[in-house]
Amino acid sequence: MATEATDAAGKAAESAGMPQLDFSTFPNQIFWLVVTLVVIYLVLSKVALPRIASVLSERQGTITNDIAAAEDLKAKAAEAEDAYNKALADARAEAGRIAAEAKAEMQAEVDAAMEKADAEIAARTAESEARITEIRDGAAAAVKEVANDTAKEVVSALGVDVDAGSITAAVADRTKG
Amino acid sequence: MADEKDGGGLVFKPMDQFIVKPLFGDGPVGVFTITNVTLWMALAILCIVALLVLGTRGRALVPTRIQSIAELAYGFVYKMVEDVTGKDGVKYFPYIMTLFMFIVFSNFLGLLPLSFTTTSHIAVTAVMAMAVFLSITILGFVKHGFGFLSVFWISSAPLVLRPVLALIEVISYFVRPVSHSIRLAGNMMAGHAVIKVFATFAAVVWIAPVSIFAVTAIYALEVLVSFIQAYVFAILTCVYLRDALHPHH
Numbered sequence: 158m159a160t161e162a163t164d165a166a167g168k169a170a171e172s173a174g175m176p177q178l179d180f181s182t183f184p185n186q187i188f189w190l191v192v193t194l195v196v197i198y199l200v201l202s203k204v205a206l207p208r209i210a211s212v213l214s215e216r217q218g219t220i221t222n223d224i225a226a227a228e229d230l231k232a233k234a235a236e237a238e239d240a241y242n243k244a245l246a247d248a249r250a251e252a253g254r255i256a257a258e259a260k261a262e263m264q265a266e267v268d269a270a271m272e273k274a275d276a277e278i279a280a281r282t283a284e285s286e287a288r289i290t291e292i293r294d295g296a297a298a299a300v301k302e303v304a305n306d307t308a309k310e311v312v313s314a315l316g317v318d319v320d321a322g323s324i325t326a327a328v329a330d331r332t333k334g
Numbered sequence: 335m336a337d338e339k340d341g342g343g344l345v346f347k348p349m350d351q352f353i354v355k356p357l358f359g360d361g362p363v364g365v366f367t368i369t370n371v372t373l374w375m376a377l378a379i380l381c382i383v384a385l386l387v388l389g390t391r392g393r394a395l396v397p398t399r400i401q402s403i404a405e406l407a408y409g410f411v412y413k414m415v416e417d418v419t420g421k422d423g424v425k426y427f428p429y430i431m432t433l434f435m436f437i438v439f440s441n442f443l444g445l446l447p448l449s450f451t452t453t454s455h456i457a458v459t460a461v462m463a464m465a466v467f468l469s470i471t472i473l474g475f476v477k478h479g480f481g482f483l484s485v486f487w488i489s490s491a492p493l494v495l496r497p498v499l500a501l502i503e504v505i506s507y508f509v510r511p512v513s514h515s516i517r518l519a520g521n522m523m524a525g526h527a528v529i530k531v532f533a534t535f536a537a538v539v540w541i542a543p544v545s546i547f548a549v550t551a552i553y554a555l556e557v558l559v560s561f562i563q564a565y566v567f568a569i570l571t572c573v574y575l576r577d578a579l580h581p582h583h
Contacts (some may be wrong), residue, residue: 177456190371
C-alpha cells in the first residue's frame with residue numbers, strides 16, 4: 158500500500174514535490190477537519206469545559222471556606238490566649254493577696270505573743286521586786302533582832318543588869334540613823 | 335525531493351510521510367474516503383476526550399495527575415483568552431480551546447514515529463485560519479457596524495500619515511489568514527522533513543552517530559515547536575478577536 162499507493166493522487170504529489178500542494182486531497186482533508194473540529198467543539202462545550210469549570214470553582218470555594226475557618230480558629234486561639242493570660246494575672250494577684258494576708262496574720266500573732274510575753278515579764282519583775290523588798294525588810298528585822306540579842310548578851314556579860322526594854326530602845330535609837 | 339540518488343544508494347523521501355492515502359484499499363481519495371487524515375484526526379479526538387473528559391471523570395477536589403493536566407490546559411487557555419481579549423472575550427473561549435487542543439494534539443501525535451501530521455497540511459491550517467478570519471471579520475461588523483473599519487484608522491497617528499497607515503493596515507489585515515496558516519503548516523512540515531532527512535543519513539555507517547544525535551536533538555526541538563505553534567495559533571486568534579471586540583485602539 159505504502160509503496161504502490163502512488164496512484165493518480167500520489168503521482169501528482171510526487172511531481173509537485175509536496176503532498177501538501179496535491180489539491181485532489183483537499184476536499185477529503187477539509188471534510189475530516191470540519192468533522193473533527195465539530196466533534197471536539199461539542200465534547201468540550203457540552204462536557205469537558207463545564208465540568209472542569211465546576212471543579213475549579215468548587216475547589217476555589219473550598220479553599221475560601223477553609224481559609225475563613227482557619228481565620229476563625231486563629232481568632233479563637235487568640236481569645237483563648239487572652240483568657241489564659243487574664244487567668245494567670247488573676248491568679249498572681251490572688252496569690253499576692255493571700256501572701257499579704259498571711260503575713261499580716263502572722264504579724265498580728267507575733268505582736269500578740271510579744272505583748273503577752275511583755276506582760277508576763279512585767280508581772281515576774283513586779284513579783285521579784287516584791288520578794289526582794291520582803292527579803293530586805295526581813296533582813297532589816299533580823300539585823301535588829303540580832304543587834305538586840307547581841308547587845309543583851311554583851312551587857313549581861315559585862316555584869317550590868319539592865320532592863321531588856323531599855324536595851325531594845327537604845328539599840329533601836331542607835332540603828333535608826 | 336523524492337527522487338533516488340545514484341551514489342551510495344541513499345533514497346531521500348522526506349515528503350512521503352505527508353502523502354494522504356486511503357486506509358483501506360488503493361482507490362482514489364474522494365471527499366468521504368477514510369484516509370490516514372481520518373485516522374490521525376480521530377486519534378486526536380480520542381486523546382482530547384481521554385484527557386479532558388475521562389481524566390476529569392473523578393471531579394476530584396484534590397486532582398489526580400491527569401486531571402491536573404486537564405485543569406492546567408483549561409487554565410492556560412482561559413487565562414490567555416481573558417488576558418488578551420478581556421472579560422467580554424471569555425464567551426469565545428470554547429472555540430479557542432477547540433482550536434488549541436486540536437492543534438496541540440495533532441502536533442504531538444505527528445511526532446510519533448510512522449505517524450501522519452494533519453497540521454502539516456496547508457489545507458487543514460488554511461481552513462482553520464480562514465474560519466478564524468471570516469468569523470472575526472463578521473463578528474466585528476455585527477458588533478460595531480461600519481465602526482469596525484476604525485480598526486484601520488489609527489487615530490493616534492498624525493493626520494497626514496493616517497491614509498498611508500490605513501492602506502498598510504488593510505493589507506496586513508488580509509495577509510493575516512495566510513501567515514496564520516502557513517506559519518503552522520510550514521513549521522510542522524519543515525521539522526518533520528528535517529528529521530526524516532537525518533534519519534535517512536543514519537543508514538550510512540560512518541555518519542550514523544552524528545545523524546542519530548541530530549535526530550534526537552531535532553526531535554526535542556520539535557516537541558517544543560509543536561507546543562509553541564499551537565500556542566501561537568491560539569494567541570494570534572485571541573489578538574484578532576480583540577480587534578473585532580475593541581476596534582478602537
